Amino acid sequence: MTTSIIGFPRIGEHRELKFATEHYWKKRATQEELLTTAKQLRAQHWAKQKAAGIDLIPVGDFSFFDTTLDAAYLFNIVPDRYKSLGLDSLDEYFALARGYQSETASVKALPMKKWFNTNYHYIVPEFDDQTDVKLVGSKLFDEITEAKDQGIENPKAVIVGPYTLLKLSIFKGHKQASDFAASLTTAYSELLAKLNTQGINWLQLDEPALSFDQSEADIALFAKIYDKLLAAKKDVKVLLQTYFGDVRDSYQTITKLPFDGIGLDFVATKENIKLVKQDGFPADKVLFAGVVNGKNIWRNHYVTTIETLKSLNVAGDVVLSSSCSLQHVPYDASLETNLPKSVQRHLAFAYQKLDELVELDAIFQGHDQKVLAVNNELFSTIRHPENQQVKTRIDHLTPADYTRLPERSKREKIQKDVFHLPELPTTTIGSFPQTKDVRQNRSKLRKGEITRAEYDAFNQEKIKRIIKFQEDAGVDVLVHGEYERNDMVEYFGEKLDGFVFTQNGWVQSYGSRGVKPPIIWGDVSRNEPITVDTTVFANKLTDHLVKGMLTGPVTIFNWSFPREDITPEQSVTQIALAIRDEVLDLEAHDIKIIQIDELALRENLPLRKSDWYSAYLDWAVPAFRLVHSGVKPETQIHTHMCYSEFGDIIQAIDNLDADVISFEASRSDLSLIDQLVAADFQTEVGPGVYDIHSPRIPSVEELEEIIKRIIAKLPAAKVWINPDCGLKTRSEKEAFEAVTNMVEAAKKVRSSLYETN
Template sequence: MTKTIIGYPRIGAHRELKFATQKYFKQAITAADLQATGATLRRTNWATLQAAGLDQIPTGDFSFFDTTLDTAFLLNIVPARYQALGLAPLDEYFALARGYQGPAGDVKALSMKKWFNTNYHYLQPEFDQDTTITVGDWQLFDQFQEAKAQGLNARPSLVGPYTLLRLSRFLDGRTPRDFTVALVAAYTTILAKLVALGAEWIQIDEPALVFDQSDADLALFHDLYAPLLAAKGDAKILLQTYFGDVRDSYATLTTLAFDGLGLDFVEGRTENLRLVTAGFPSDKVLFAGLINGKNIWRSNYQTVLDTYYALRKATELIILSTSTSLLHVPYTTANETQIAPSELAHLAFAEQKLTELAELDEIRAHGTASPAFAANQQLFATPRVAADPVIAAKIAALTPADYKREPARSLRLREQADTLGLPVLPTTTIGSFPQTAAVRKNRAQLRKGAITEAAYTEFNHAETRRWLRLQEELGLDVLVHGEFERNDMVEYFGENLAGFRFTENGWVQSYGTRGVKPPIIWGDVARTRPITVAETVYAQSQTDKPVKGMLTGPVTILNWSFPRADVSPKLSTEQIALALAEETLDLEAHGIRYIQIDEPALRENLPLRQKDWYTAYLDWAVPAFRLVSAQVQPTTQIHTHMCYSEFADIIDAIDALDADVISFEAARADLTLLDVLQETHFETHVGPGVYDIHSPRVPSVDEIVGIIHQILDRLPVENVWINPDCGLKTREEPETLASLRNLVAATQQVRKELVHESQPAL
């Protein structure tokens, strides 16, 4: 055994799973049809992996929505409110993922969170007083048997108990310690059943080990695995980590009875290499994550081999692997016809990374005389792209004043209150409206040359006018133009900036059925023309109400693109920020007084170890945002938006963005962030999202009124905006209108209550 991977993309090279699942949601196909699509995608993936010569092929990495949810569902960690619906298993599973509203009842979805430092999202399991852990039949065993039936050397995989506990939410006073015994028993049952089905190796994913570990954390890990490993029988257990290093837990991992340790030698290279070369157990196999599973650049074979040979000094039992699951990269460059071959040669998607593993395996067996090694060396012999001296000069000329907005925010907010004339609890949306089939068709026809640019623009303008009228009728206070000209928010900006490349089929799963197509930051970034000005100014000309300018922030553009590997993230982000600063001033010059600069991915690349948060990231990410907005007038109101992540622990950094208003997720998650805002006297005005746009359910007026009351119990009314928790592009039009109608009605009801409360008693 010489090479394997941690996991493979699952949505299909052409998003087949997305489209089949959406048909199932609309009752256009049956559960059996959806399962058949899943089986076809698995067979295709496994055939690809087998053809690449992998010695072990992972199973359990396929999911209809999320593998963390799969593990929770397998273990019956399903809150009573979902079980009470009485749905079939697949429908109960989807109710957890996206909520349910129908004849059986009305429930919200589980909270959705960022998966470590990626743009993938997981569903957060809930443990409460009713949680009873038992092992069911959900997917894991069937998928392993499918692979075995195809003659594969399959290695089943699942999220481990420690990571499950670290990432979950605990209610009713429960703690992780309350569930350790039951989890050990359940995982013991799972291992025994997999062995009985023919499993030799079993992969248990514990990426939570790359967080900072306290003594209590390590004790919890030990107390889970000591009894579990004692009962593993004939199973060989691969403890798999990724996204960083295991400096805190290495001693524990090497003394417990694991048969293999999977370590990341890309993001965790420095520390993991130090740990292994200082001593690695002779009774364990090292699954070395040497191929970058998160970025799309070709590996430099010499660099990889340098790490490999350093590891060989500690152990010869080394399996070549990827640093993470290949879930985070597109399927294959073979589907790309618009990127020049000379540029495509620098890119490696999932299928090409399989080739890299095979070539590296050949090189380590037969030496660097291999033609593959020579070709790789030639690829890296000269710089891929030259630096732009004009952009470099702009970066060099930046001074502290370029990052500081005047006057202070408290003074600006007073000026804005006086000049903008908004009511108490102003209402707005985050930016986008439903991207209907007609909107997508219009964009596709332009790209195919089937319509003119003028016809394309007129269609978008008609949609903008229609939605402006709808927003006016709904009674929203600050309007948006709807973003009908935009595909993906980051890709749209990339298409209008120098320095980017784009794929045709580079889809990557973000959550559930949602796929994104990240652009590639190829070289230095600059603004060559106005990006959003024409559409925003047109929208403002069609209404007397204010229209927000909508920009994607520099950190999010970086984090939701495939970044360069030849320059620092800081430099790329500064270049993007300079380009966006020009756009911001252009919007202001055209009379736009509300400008939203979205940073939903601010926390995404936050280092997983707290000591690195500021020095390695926030110390340049926060100023990059300020660079975009610092030069506007005090009466221009700067908004920003964030979602999906835990923000309480970086609340000071968020306030330091120096925005005037921030909107964020609240309805899908609990409201603990509001408590933090209250405790820290958070100065930025806030729009806690009052309903979850990722679910098709429509919140009632009473539900939203209740959420607004909870917000006002914690925050001053003059600081609060009312809005959904994210953009509405993925929703259907009827549910969007119904939800917004209830949002406005709830706000108006609370406004009346506030007026009544302010009147003196007779």
Template structure:
């Protein structure tokens, strides 16, 4: 039984790609040096897969920023304003990813959205009347030849045409169907060139097939692939899906002339049932049975049992999705051996694939016995008191009183904030100085008193600056926090933390998700010390800042031995204790961020409530259900598509919700208006994931657009996300422009300062 990997972490074992790329941004290395370092990294990864014994090794899964953006540029899908920039191709690429502001122009970054149900973000291709699709790049071909020159035969990977079209945005004067002939032509050209190069297999990724498909979608998909597969000649084509099952068009897929189908058996609830209903003998089934999104060891016995049920002879054992979504290697961690034995990061998953193949062929029974021993018995002791607490929750436990409209009136009287109150999402720049001091404190090179003095000064300086520019609701800046999930997990029981478990979130931005090892309870107050301190320094309101239970769950590697809904309730009860402590210590506005609420939403609408929202929304409500009416609860959500779950978000019963909205051109406003959204809102008026500084006029225009859709008494003015990744210069310039714009529009609306 052969083995296959869909994709591999491209950031490197020690985040080499991140550091090289950021050096390039700072003009510390040349383009050639960046390209050379990237080439070395690719070669290292290909050799790693080859040495591990993986049979099908991917190429073109590497990217400096995002593979969807790579695909768009390969096919000349680039906004005219970017095409006109007098920059090198690489710098145009980064301009589209990060925005560009300089002597050669000023353009915003492309919209950024979550990649299906993951914490990875992709750049959204833009189609308009000027778009002329043609093959202008050579990355997919160059990387295949680069590997071949090193003696490694790879399978090039390409985002599929159906998924590319469905992930893109189209100007009002064009529609998706307008571009289908060009798309077919350009993918046909790629296939022809791959044939010329002697490529054996092409992997075409079509994850959009696991979402709901209409009859028109099926017609479109079949039209595209009837044309493409007729031109494949000797090239074998693998149609690869992941993150779910292909129930809507499985019957089409097995009839089309694909040489292989890659199906997800981890998240695809109906995949096994579909395959057992019939699978063509002549096709290869690339069976995604090793979880590419979680870090727990594979249960060999369960996996092999599934393999034996597959009614086909041509089985290739594969990961369920790209290993991009897990850290590089457990070898880099310092867990105790008994704990480490339960984990498999990307490198270890390669060994699992090869071991499973070997065991299936009747070899290495010792590996099976060792694996069975790992899964025998209970890994942890359950917290019975916590179980009882959850069992005793009633419907009233999830309901806040009085109703929103009464709370809103009480809070307006309590706070007396001006029209269009200004605030930020919470964090301020985590400069090198901040990171250095935190690292020194962690290494015990700095005493508690000296470290606290440093944090206090940072808070004082930024509180003073916020007052000077006229922000209405302040934040303390979160200088004491490393990560919005890890910081909380470190104060909760049941959590483990990796030393080097980095996973790419977008571009050079990585996250280090903590691991939920056991039952979760709050061990001690988490945020009270610095929230209380900050509030004591000013007469203005300072928000308390917390991370919500759904986001803590979704941005952790969850347990697989209990339902995620149960884990989330455990976390919710812990955060509820923190909320009530903040309130008791005089914090009158508390923000409970649910940045990742949308992330684990099932990809099929029919599963939204039964499998997710029916427990995710109540978990958030549980957190704030006991606070006083005058205490104002905020939440924040970022870089996802929220328009289709607006009623569920309103049902969270927060008092104020801030959204990422700038990169999506404030599209969410129409949905808020259509759904009669009751909660007060702060749609982000500028993009913090770009270093460019928005002008006052630009922010004014964004506010005017908001006020066309949302009543002025419901609107807050804020950036679209936290500012920890930005530099101090652009942060201060942007926020000064934000407050100036808000103040100008207040005067237009007749409110005096």
């Protein structure tokens, strides 16, 4: 046993799971059809790993929505409001993830947050004082039986570990994480016992929460759980799997506990390498060395990896593994035939990473030096396109380029005098539903079946329609709907030099939602306007204010596959200058409100707080300021952030110096509001009042109550009313009804404010 991976993509090489799941949700397919598709995908994925020569193949990494939710569901961590719906197990599971609405019941989805420092999202488990933790599900055990029936002789069972499950959960009531440690440990012990009866050799317990800063209490909780759990393992070997960061706080603890294997990420950080070198690694444990990058798509440089492995001087067994699950990369780089050979040959998607592990193993064992020579030759051919004008422009930046004048409080007064917006102005985050005809129009252009003029004419009719809808609904600040955009990052990348694009490079973001990240290959620059024509067209259709809609430089970078030959700061600064040019063009064309979305600002925040500013925020925040610092005082700059935890970086967000910031707040029960108040947040704010990732439509009364809760804590003069994200993924019926209800609710609360005053 010398090779393994932490996890594998699950959406399907051609997004089969996405389409099967969505058909089921829309009642266009039966549950049996969905389950059949899932079973076929699992079989394909296992067969691919086996054929590649992977020794230890994970089972349990497949999910219909999210593996954290899978673990919670397996252990009966399901609030009573979902159980009372009386649904079967699969529909109850989906209700937790998406919410549920019928003629007789309406339940919101559980919160959704970013999975550590990735663009993947997880559903946040919820404990309350009545939660009865116990092993109730069979999904993991059923899939192990399935894998063995399909010829996987030595499957590795995989599940989120108990410590991480507790650390990522929310607790409603008096009980906290430590109060559930004993019952959760017992439930995991029962899981171990059942795996033992199935003849499982290895259980992988994913504990990425060990990469966060850990207090003494955290380490004590971890040790308490595993002291008892590992005593129950019998014949099953337990692999403690960490990823996304280092385990500096707990290394001494975990190496002393009787784990059979420990998985460390040697790609995301050099700290784990340092730990192994300085403190040694126990000879009685197997080191699962995460040496193949599970988050980026570039080929592994074998000579560097082999040098790292040899430098560790591990006395015991070593298994070569991915640094994290391969779910964060696409399936197969060989399908990208439209890319230049000079780019394609440097790509390694999931399939290629399997081959890399096997080849690295052969080299490490001293069996195949020819492969090493070929790999060295490949790395000698990398030629990233450079742009001297961009480099010169960056060299000439000064502190003044990062500072907007006058200060925000003065701009706020100027803008209120210019815009004359009512209290609690309403708007949306940007996109409206990408209906089937919109996608077909884009497909026809791509296939050459229609001209660019025909494509644009179709989108203009869509813009006219959505502007009229917003006017009729009473929305105060309008958007053009973004019908011309395939994706908020890919669209901008296509208009900028320095990016290349895949045909089939889909990666799961959450549930059935996939994204196709661009690849940053060269220096980034803007040679012509990107959004000006469509925004100006929409602006001429109405007397209302229309927002220009842009994606910010940090988000474009974080949601792309980045270069590895320059620093993230250098790459983001290049993108910031390109978006700055677009901002100034929009302003020159009389667009008075410009939204620059930075949804992913927190995403690449280092997991260790000590690194937050020096390694990230000290350049990420100025990059955003660089984008908008050149506009006039009366031009209002908005930004948007969603589905992450912002409370601990509130000051950094305020320092973005935007005029208005909209946040996801609905799934987190508006808890962010208290954090804004505590931090004396100065930016005007739009806390999302309803969850767009759920098909559930909130009533006017529900929204009215939410708005009242917001302005009970925040000054109404600083509050905007909006959904928590763009409406692209919803149906028009869902979007139109929800927006109409939102506007009506805002008007009612506004009227009560005027009456009070």
